[in-house]
Amino acid sequence: MARNRTYNRRNIFIVVNVIILAAIFLTIRLGYLMILKSEDYAAQAKALHERERAIKAERGKIFDRNGIEIATNKPVCTISVIRSQITDPEKVIQVLSDLLGLSEERVRKRVEKVSSIERIKSNVDKEIADKIREYDLDGVMVDEDYKRYYPYDSLASKVIGFTGGDNQGIIGLEVKYDEFLKGIDGTILTLTTAHGKEIENAAEDRIEPQAGNDLYLSLDVNIQKYAEQAALKVMEAKNANNVKLIVMNPQNGEIYAMVNVPEFNLNDPYTLIDEIAAQYEGEALSSEKEMELLNGMWRNACLSDTYEPGSAFKIVTATAALEEGVVSLTDSFFCPGYKKVEDRIIRCHKAGGHGSQNFVDGIKNSCNPVFMEIGARVGVDNMYKYFEQLGLFRKTGIDLPGEANSIMHKKENIKAVELATMSFGQSFQITPLQLLTAASAIVNGGNLVTPHFGIEVKAPDGRKIKTLDYNISSSGISKETSETMKQLLEAVVSDGTGKRAYLPGFRIGGKTATSEKLPRRTGRYISSFIGFAPADDPQVIAIVLIDEPQGIYYGGTIAAPVIAEVFDNILPYLGVEARYSEEEIEKFQIGSFEMPDFIGKTRSEVKELLKIYDFGELYSIGEGDVVIEQFPLPGEMVELKSDLILYFN
Amino acid sequence: MSRTAGEMNKRKMHSYYDYSLLFLTLFLVCFGLVMIYSTSSYNAQRVYGNATYYLERQALLGGAGILIMLFVSKIDYRIYITNLPIIKIKPVTFLYFLCIGLQIYVLLFGEVINGAKRWISLGPLGSFQPSELTKIAVILFTSYIVQLAPRRLDKFVGFLRVVFFIAPLLGLIVIENFSTALVVGVIMVAICFVASKKKGYFVISAILLVAAGALFIILEPYRSERIMVWRNVETHPKGYQILQGLYAIASGGVFGKGLGESMQKLGFIPESHNDMIFSVICEELGLFGAFALILLFILLIWRVFIIAINAPDLYGGLIATGVLAHIAVQVLINIAVVTNTIPSTGIPLPFISYGGSSVMVILFEMGIVLSISNQIKAER
Secondary structure: OOOOOHHHHHHHHHHHHHHHHHHHHHHHHHHHHHHHOHHHHHHHHHHHHEEEEEEOOOOOOEEOOOOOEEEEEEEEEEEEEOHHHOOOHHHHHHHHHHHHOOOHHHHHHHHHOOOOOEEEEEEEEHHHHHHHHHHOOOOEEEEEEEEEEOOOOOOOHHHHOOEOOOOOEOOHHHHHOHHHHOOEOEEEEEEEOOOOOEOOOOOOEEEOOEOOOEEEEOOOHHHHHHHHHHHHHHHHHOOOOEEEEEEEOOOOOEEEEEEEEOOOOOOOOOOOOHHHHHHOOOOOOOHHHHHHHHHHHHOOHHHHOOEOOHHHHHHHHHHHHHHHOOOOOOOEEEEOOEEEEOOEEEEOOOOOOOEEEEHHHHHHHOOHHHHHHHHHHHHHHHHHHHHHHOOOOOOOOOOOOOOOOOEOOOHHHOOHHHHHHHHOOOOOEEOHHHHHHHHHHHHOOOEEOOOEOEEEEEOOOOOEEEEOOOOOEEOOOOHHHHHHHHHHHHHHHHHOOOHHHOOOOOOOEEEEEEEEOOOOOOOOEEEEEEEEEOOOOOOEEEEEEEEOOOOOOOHHHHHHHHHHHHHHHHHHHOOOOOOOOHHHHHHOOOOEEEOOOOOOOEHHHHHHHHHHOOOOOEEEEOOOOEEEEEEOOOOOEEEOOOOEEEEEO | OOOOHHHHHHOHHHEOOOHHHHHHHHHHHHHHHHHHHHHHHHHHHHHHOOOOHHHHHHHHHHHHHHHHHHHHHOOOHHHHHOOOOOOOOOHHHHHHHHHHHHHHHHHHHOEEEOOEEEEEEOHHHOEEOHHHHHHHHHHHHHHHHHHHOHHHHHOHHHHHHHHHHHHHHHHHHHHHOHHHHHHHHHHHHHHHHHHOOOOHHHHHHHHHHHHHHHHHHHHOHHHHHHHHHHHOOOOOHHHHHHHHHHHHHHHHOOOOOOOOOOOOOOOOOOOOOOOOHHHHHHHHHHHHHHHHHHHHHHHHHHHHHHHHHHOOOHHHHHHHHHHHHHHHHHHHHHHHHHOOOOOOOOOOOOOOOOOHHHHHHHHHHHHHHHHHHHHOEOOO
């Protein structure tokens, strides 16, 4: 056998040296990777291991002017499954389909879908989620979440608006103030395996979510409720398409109420309201059509739709004429029932004409020829100057999305006929809100306000974040003109077309309007009334529009009482006390007396007493002869003509 | 220094046994089991619902391998080139033809795992990779041929004669498994290198080998793609596995994340208990752990080197050289691949990586080396 020679050993030694050199080289390479490249690669690896899970921030709440929550959040849960962690899929499917009210097939599809995490259902009520938690099923995740909740359902729906799945505002104030309300989502950083499974007890980096800020509004829930009730009542009584009603403070533009009936339910905004659904009964709606109908349902017509203001616009014409000094209250006019402008005969609403009258009568009667006359005296240039000053060429700047602008003639196209029709509110269109803003400027002494809802933004802990400021500019209308206009408009209500807005004890000013919708002569009208109170120092101004009322459609007849009803409710609420004039006390038998004691009296004695006192209705309950109980109680101060209830033994 | 067999037999009392090599071997196998448990438990739990699935199998085969090693170490290695009594054939020749047979069988009927036809299914026992057995055959057979006429290796023709004998085995492996063929080739060349007095033609054959290798890479599109991956590991879509290995190595830093704390083994490195196990060792034990492991391999190689130079005859020296080359080339290529120092090729880390055939073959080889050490006449 061959021997192991020296050169063989030397050769092995060479081989081993080569190996050791290679090993040293690889060790250096390792050192390079593990020391110099360590940070870089480790960061890349970490990015691969970390999963980010968002924690939704709680959206800010919305409060009315009294601090009542009108948009808040309800804790809800999102149920999802992590496929790789499920140990008993059949039980998971059964429990989830039972408790969530989903079909077994649907749940099975989600559970068996190959994905790292699959959402089964979101917006699940907390009680149901707690039940699911109790089962303690592997691979089923219950994440707490918030859902926007509106305690008043449909109240001011088109103003407040609602939010979408990602907690973002969709319409209304929810959109406008989204930036303040939405808050900042937090994140949880977890380590996961390559299969998306979270590693338990792995160090979690958690960035807390920051709740959104709260929004405080000028809207008053009570006024809004009164206004909605009144609007709803007239809509139903007159079988109208819809009724719009805005209540605002004319001094600063704070809106107390904005009604667009029919309203929709903010907690269920994607369901068509009955009024709309009924029109499409039995029809299969395409998704585009349905979306179109929903958009229509969500539309805030008070500021998105324009209309011909009609006679209510005479307020502006009269103001322009007084300000220009082209008319005095004592100027006399004659109305034959029409006025010929160039070659056209434009009729007054009173067929026979109002005959001879001064300017005050003209406005009380809402006489068209009078206003055509003074409109002509003012002239196109000056008319447009006041339109401009009263903000009729621009949006009001209200803090709601979707505001429309007016549709006006081009100045160079206005001839005598156009000027005449414009003088009584025809042949152009403005939004109800624009008219309300212009009227506010006229009655508040000449200040053009910005109508608004938002007052201030506060952090959830009550810290003030931002006070919302709005522009108030001078419209150039003088104080004197403003005073005159207030008196004139008060006269309209106390003794003119607006007398159905009259409210004993309160000084109310206003103007009626009946606008014929285009195309004309189709019998479709918008009855409206704009009113303010108290007439000498307006604290509140309101406008109501009744769209296509059936039957009687005169603004003075059907719209004015709506405002009277609203004012009757809200003026005492706003701290405007009733002050009755002598005449009113007598006429409406206003006064009070102390309730006499009927208890123990016989029927004949009661009869005698009733002759002395001035009661309204008498309700006698029981068959006996002697009074055992009475209401109101004896000694109470009651108003004249109060009802009396007597209980006999 | 070397003695004849007769002399050795007379002095059995004083025969030597390399216990340090035995200890190093056992330590590496056990360390391998720990790392296999660490790297495979997540995948084993996920796939088989049993965290110790891979550990159990490897421990079983590793234990069997150790018994085989101890048995083999007690057999005189010269028996392989002695004619067997009845069938009149040398075991080494038998092994040579057995490997050729198995290689042909696997090419025709082999089991395809991960897209390569390299395994023979053994039913419930798992599968067997004949190319691993071929490594033993090549070590023993090359040494046998070379020691028959060692002076022939001084000429290139002598080298070609060896290549001629080994070519069938090499050729059959290279069809399906380039990396094993590379290891086998290196073992063969290392043995020839040690046996030859003249070195000039090795330079020529090295150049030829490189040229052949380059041709091979160009001809096979998937191999040239590997070059692209190697150059652009961070951007190439197929660099995923290597990049994940690099992430693991780099995030280990100097002291590592601690045993069992690897993130990358959680599915990011596919089959992290196989060829990529070294990257997880780096992640968990850091640069120090990795360096310690490399040092252990160097120590092991050093012990084999000591045995090789003290071997009683050239045959024993050449076998030890072959085993040394086998371990060294696998360790170096494996570490070079996971550190992206060379283009990726699938070579397991000896003793550590999961794989029954691999660990059994290595342990068998260690048994032979120990048996060589056992034939060394003790000087003490």
